[in-house]
Amino acid sequence: MRLSIDHQTGFRYDSPVRSSYNEARMAPQTRDGQTVWTSRITIEPTAWSFSYVDYWGTNVTTFELHEPHERLTVHSQAVVDTRGDEIAWDTERRPARNDLGWPALRDRGVIDPMTDFLTVTTRTAPPPELTARVAEVAQQPPRLAGLDVCRIVHDRLSYRRGSTTVNSTAAEVWELGTGVCQDYTHVALGALRSIGLPARYVSGYLHPGRDGSVGSTVVGESHSWVEWWCGSWVSYDPTQGRRLTDRYVRVGQGRDYGDVAPLRGTYSGGSSEMFVTVSMTELG
Known part of the structure; x- marks a missing residue:
């Protein structure tokens, strides 16, 4: 697109x-x-x-x-x-051939260069309840574990504008049960890092896709999603509960919203x- x-x-x-x-x-x-x-x-x-x-x-x-x-x-x-992710790895629950397994992800050769994306920040620190829940899915291949972590977050939270602030933490959002895309992303980041997956915050735009036709102008929105690393960066939108389509435009990435x-x-x-x-x- x-x-x-x-x-x-x-x-x-x-x-x-x-x-x-x-x-x-x-x-x-x-x-x-x-x-x-x-x-x-x-x-x-x-x-x-x-x-x-x-x-x-x-x-x-x-x-x-x-x-x-x-x-x-x-x-x-x-x-x-833009080009979306055309491989249905999420719906088919299919790891990629070049994905790393958990032993490789726990090696110092991965941990050292990925330290920035393994460190839990103040914004992303997960509450104990979430840490316990995501630990239950961490025995799967890393790509699928990351997918299920995001689905846990998606199923727990409800999207509600104005229910949080730009400074709300993942623990506060989890307890509240509502938030916006920034909050979904922060909660997912802390959960992904807690099981040993390097993860980063991605900022950009999302085309709403309603009444879409060539030449039509619509109200878009700033948006955020997550990426976790398991041999390559895997993108997923925990707010929408799906892999990326061609309606996403990437701007930046970092440890959390504070970097972007x-x-x-x-x-x-x-x-x-x-x-x-x-x-x-x-x-x-």
């Missing part, structure tokens, strides 16, 4: 801000399953900026403003070709209000 993505986010300030320092992680990446044809980030007011790829492999635009402004807008536009927040920074001034809009157009 070829998609045009228009993502605007920023802040409205109660009083003029004299200076601000920010990082935007909003530019999609070319990688397996995805080709970026065009990508542009614009900032209003015009700011001094430069771009780089961070430690986790995410495209970053860092910028700063040193003139009074009452509104900051970051506008990301991209055209991307679309826009973050600091400023000198009063209170602020954040705004976000995402629109997606199917081009073919």
